[in-house]
Amino acid sequence: LKAVVLVNSTPCSVTCGLGVKEEQLCQFSPAGERRNCSLVLSRCLSDWICGLQHLVVPEGKPFRLTCLSRDAASREGQNFGYTWRFAPGLITTNDVLFHPFRNPSPSLSFSPALESHSGTYRCDVQVLSSFQLVKRIYFGLRVIPGDLVGLDFQRSLTREQQLAASGEEPAGNATGPAERERRRRPWEEPWFHEAALGMGSGVILGILFSFGLCCL
Structure with a gap:
């Protein structure tokens, strides 16, 4: 019987929230010989609070906010749910000022971005099976008139x-x-x-x- 052992691993791809890492797995014979090594990608979880990101976007341009990377979301295993909330016209992390924003996907698109879209968007990522919160991120978005961009x-x-x-x-x-x-x-x-x-x-x-x- 040969055991499969983790012999090496890369750091997590992100510093907060859910990311991926590359692991090297090898089989060891009873004599201690390493054989049939393979590289696999697995999910990793760092600090679940990612803080506030400040973003400035010219009005009239398409723009997208992404709550969870495609690599982390597409790994086999756990399924995730996404909850968005919005504080219009404010750049804040005060959760009392947010109200629900219906969007069940891991990304939020603006086509095009308008000044009325300015504010802070909060995204929570949860494991559906356990309701564990694995990521919370705030996007402070400012949409400015297009004629101010080329000053x-x-x-x-x-x-x-x-x-x-x-x-x-x-x-x-x-x-x-x-x-x-x-x-x-x-x-x-x-x-x-x-x-x-x-x-x-x-x-x-x-x-x-x-x-x-x-x-x-």
């Missing part, structure tokens, strides 16, 4: 911002001769040298005077 970013900047973006230095930060004159350090000023010379002369005279007193 020229450079035209929205001030002159100083355009210069900074292009690597040039704005006029207010110029370092020409006049600006360097205004920014001259204190020790570069003429009065600083005069003061230093006066202080140095005073110190030398004081030392000579003290030395003369000692010699008397």
